[in-house]
Structure formats: structure tokens, C-alpha cells
Amino acid sequence: MTLLQYACQWLADTVIGTRIRESDNLFSVIETIHVLGIVLTAGTIAIVDLRILGLLLNRHSVNAVLVPLVKIAWRGFALMALTGLLLFWSEADKLYFNLAFRLKLLLLLAAGVNQWIFHMAYDADIAASSALDAVAWRTRVSAILSLSLWIGIIVLGRAIAYL
Amino acid sequence: MTLLQACEWLGSSWIGTLIRNSKWGFALIEMVHLLALALLGSTLLVSTLQSLGIIFKGTAPGALFRDLRRARIASLAAMIVSGILLFADGPLRYYGNAAFRVKLLLIGGAALTGALSHYMGYGSTQREWPVWAKAATLLSLTLWLGAGVAGRVVGVL
Numbered sequence: 001m002t003l004l005q006y007a008c009q010w011l012a013d014t015v016i017g018t019r020i021r022e023s024d025n026l027f028s029v030i031e032t033i034h035v036l037g038i039v040l041t042a043g044t045i046a047i048v049d050l051r052i053l054g055l056l057l058n059r060h061s062v063n064a065v066l067v068p069l070v071k072i073a074w075r076g077f078a079l080m081a082l083t084g085l086l087l088f089w090s091e092a093d094k095l096y097f098n099l100a101f102r103l104k105l106l107l108l109l110a111a112g113v114n115q116w117i118f119h120m121a122y123d124a125d126i127a128a129s130s131a132l133d134a135v136a137w138r139t140r141v142s143a144i145l146s147l148s149l150w151i152g153i154i155v156l157g158r159a160i161a162y163l
Numbered sequence: 164m165t166l167l168q169a170c171e172w173l174g175s176s177w178i179g180t181l182i183r184n185s186k187w188g189f190a191l192i193e194m195v196h197l198l199a200l201a202l203l204g205s206t207l208l209v210s211t212l213q214s215l216g217i218i219f220k221g222t223a224p225g226a227l228f229r230d231l232r233r234a235r236i237a238s239l240a241a242m243i244v245s246g247i248l249l250f251a252d253g254p255l256r257y258y259g260n261a262a263f264r265v266k267l268l269l270i271g272g273a274a275l276t277g278a279l280s281h282y283m284g285y286g287s288t289q290r291e292w293p294v295w296a297k298a299a300t301l302l303s304l305t306l307w308l309g310a311g312v313a314g315r316v317v318g319v320l
Contacts, residue, residue: 025319032315035197036204036308043205047234057230060219068218069209154201155194162190 008092020090027090034083038157040076042150044069049143052135062135063126100159107156111149118142170254179251192248199241204311206235207277211304214284215297224292225284262320266313273306 001009011017020026050056051065088095095101118139125136164172173179182188213219213227228235250257257263280299284292292300 028315028319032312035200035315036311038197039201039204039311040208043201043203044209046202047205047209047231050234056234057227059230060222064219068212072205072208150201151198154198158190158194158197162187 005096008096011089012091012093014089016086017089017092020086027087030083030086034080034087037076037078037080037083038154041073041080042154044073044076045146045150048073049147052139052143054135066122095160098160098163100156100163104153104156104160107149107152111146111153114142114145114149118146167255167258170258173251174254176251178248179254182248182252189249189252192245196242196245196249199238199245200311202234203238203242204307206231206238207304207307210235211300214280214292214300216291223290224296225281228281257317260317260320262313262316266310266317269306269310269313273303273310276300276306277303279303 012021020030047056048066048069051058051060051062057065121136121138121142125139182192209218210228210231213222214224216224219227276299280292280296280303283296283299
């Protein structure tokens with residue numbers, strides 16, 4: 001047994017993990033809030049990505065869409081991460097072996113790195129030019145990556161239950 | 164044909180049988196349903212917050228509801244089509260499911276109050292929506308949220 005597997009087993013055996021697992025409705029309630037977090041995060045990020053690609057809200061500048069929606073996305077992410085942690089807590093021993101879960105974590109990491117690179121590039125572009133409607137190609141690539149990664153994250157998240 | 168008979172027909176139709184007999188069919192449709200939910204939910208949230216004057220200040224209330232029309236219609240259409248397919252997996256199971264019935268009522272109420280809020284809002288020439296229009300749009304968003312929660316309960320009951 002690897003150290004990580006041991007840690008997952010230990011986590012699932014803790015009082016909190018057991019309480020969530022054995023409760024009649026707790027898991028479903030947390031799951032529902034988790035889905036709400038996904039809507040707030042992935043949905044708003046998708047709207048921003050679609051605006052960057054020129055497919056939505058073209059009457060508004062990229063920045064006018066990006067600033068308020070990213071704020072919502074971060075709040076959603078906090079909700080999603082917290083509830084996701086609780087869900088993992090209750091099934092850590094099983095999820096350790098779940099391929100969909102492992103892939104999902106990788107995609108989440110990739111989405112985070114993409115977001116980070118995007119922000120650095122975007123901030124540099126803003127500093128260089130005030131003409132925000134001329135979206136740089138690297139920003140577009142980042143938006144396509146972001147859309148694809150979040151679709152993958154949601155699909156794999158649902159697949160966890162079926163594996 | 165009664166509603167129950169229609170449910171029986173849908174369940175035994177080729178599409179219902181196909182979904183029931185495939186290993187990943189239901190899961191795949193669920194994924195589409197969830198993806199569409201993410202876009203629809205955030206679209207409704209963003210346009211509601213804009214109508215309330217919380218985000219996109221300086222734009223006329225209701226402006227984002229119009230600008231997001233395509234995204235709203237596309238995601239709603241995807242939700243309805245995938246929702247009907249999920250329903251076709253076992254119509255009789257959902258026919259008697261209280262959460263499912265409540266969910267349909269909540270969707271109807273949400274759409275109705277949402278339309279009402281815009282009707283009341285457009286009547287005003289103010290830069291801000293009248294309080295009744297704001298209340299209606301907030302109620303609509305709450306009912307959508309309720310429909311989402313009810314959707315989760317459908318699977319538990």
C-alpha cells in the first residue's frame with residue numbers, strides 16, 4: 001500500500017468521512033451544492049471564453065465581461081472546492097482507484113495552469129494596448145483550452161459515479 | 164391518450180429501449196444535461212444580477228438578458244432535449260416521482276416570473292427597474308435554483 005493510498009484510507013475512516021458516507025442525505029446535499037458551484041464556476045468561465053472568441057456579448061468589451069464574471073467564478077470555485085473536498089473525504093479510499101477521478105484532478109490542474117498563464121498574458125496585453133477588442137491569438141488559444149478543459153472536468157466528474 | 168399512456172408509450176418506444184439497454188447511454192445524456200445546466204444557470208444568474216443593477220452598472224437593466232439570448236435558448240434547448248431523453252429511460256419511474264412533478268412546476272413558475280419581470284421592467288423608462296420587476300426577477304432565479312435542487316432530488320427518491 002502506497003503512502004497516498006494509506007492517507008486516503010485513513011481520511012475515509014475519520015469521523016467526518018464516516019458521518020458523510022453513512023448519513024441518509026448528507027452526501028446528496030453536498031453533491032447538490034457541488035453542482036451549484038460548478039454552474040457558478042464553469043458557466044461563468046464559459047461565458048468569458050465565448051466572449052474572447054467573439055461568439056457572445058460582442059456589444060461589450062472583453063474586460064467589461066471578464067471582470068465581474070471572474071469574481072463570480074472565484075466564489076463558485078470556493079464553493080466547489082470545499083464541497084468537493086467533503087465528497088472526496090467520504091470516499092477517499094474508493095476514489096484513489098477511480099480513473100475518472102484521477103483524470104479529473106489532472107484536468108483541474110491543467111485548467112488552473114491555463115488560467116494562470118492566461119492572466120499573465122492578458123495583463124501584459126492590457127498594459128501594452130488599450131484596444132481590448134483586438135484579442136491576441138494567445139488569449140484565444142487559452143479560451144479554447146479553458147472551454148475544452150472545463151467540459152472534460154464536468155464529463156469526468158459525472159463519470160466517477162459510473163466507474 | 165392519457166398522460167400515463169403517453170409515458171408508457173415513450174418508455175417502450177425504440178428510443179427508450181435504446182437508452183435503457185446501453186451501458187453508457189444514460190450517463191452520456193446526463194453529462195450533456197449537466198454541461199447545458201452550467202451554461203444556462205450562469206446565463207440566468209448573470210442576466211438577473213445585471214437586471215438588478217449589481218453587475219454591468221451603466222448598462223440599461225435587461226440589456227444582458229437580450230444579449231445572452233442565444234446562449235440561453237441554446238442551453239435551454241439542450242437541457243430540454245437531454246431531459247426528455249433521460250425521462251425516456253424510465254417514464255413510469257418519473258411519472259410517480261414527486262420531485263419530478265415539483266421540478267416541472269418550478270420550471271414553469273420560473274419561466275413565467277422571469278417573463279413577467281421583463282414585461283414590468285420594459286414598461287419603465289427609468290435607468291433602474293421598478294421594485295416589482297426586481298422582485299419578480301429575483302423570484303424567477305430562486306425558482307430556477309429550486310428546479311435544479313429538485314432535479315437532484317429526482318435521482319434520490
